[in-house]
């Protein structure tokens with residue numbers, strides 16, 4: 001037998017390595033500027049995930065390098081390795097530890113998403129239409145007015161975007177808002193965001209949707225409520241017929257599961 005493993009020492013080295021890696025990785029601003037109430041929550045979640053991943057990575061590295069060093073065959077040793085039947089305690093540990101880590105990560109992510117998507121009463125609703133390779137937007141009022149390639153929203157107010165894909169799957173992403181949501185033909189998906197910084201941003205399609213995918217962008221302007229009202233009042237184009245039809249068919253949430261309600 002090789003004797004007992006120096007578990008305490010290995011754990012200390014693992015923790016030290018975790019601290020070093022986290023100290024390098026966490027201060028980096030991975031997501032860039034934030035401009036919604038969701039941004040700090042998502043960024044914090046990412047940092048927690050970085051620390052967890054650093055721990056798992058460190059643990060694997062410490063055990064790998066310890067095994068490489070400790071159990072290396074002596075020069076000239078051509079014999080077979082010792083037959084090992086297994087180690088119940090080790091197997092319980094390597095099942096339990098990842099389970100706890102994954103459950104924690106899942107639960108915490110759920111809580112953050114739940115916080116971010118918590119609807120408020122005086123929210124604003126806007127419609128998003130995506131098609132190869134352009135974005136357009138409808139603003140509810142007495143009638144739907146329409147803008148192409150440029151979205152305006154008021155600052156510090158929750159907006160619920162009802163999203164409609166006109167052909168294939170697209171994905172709605174404003175990096176500074178952090179929230180990303182797929183647009184799926186036949187389904188109305190909802191993205192909830194509260195922009196909290198005035199400015200001009202870019203809406204990016206993040207679902208490979210065809211040749212023009214890389215150019216599928218739109219300008220996003222976050223402005224004061226009065227300027228937003230001015231913009232909407234100034235819009236002259238009404239929502240075109242095909243888009244209106246899609247709005248009329250809109251299901252508030254996802255449609256019932258297949259087999260539960262016809263088609």
Ligand SMILES: [Cu+2]
Pocket residue numbers: 170171205206207208209210213214216
């Ligand atoms: Cu695309």
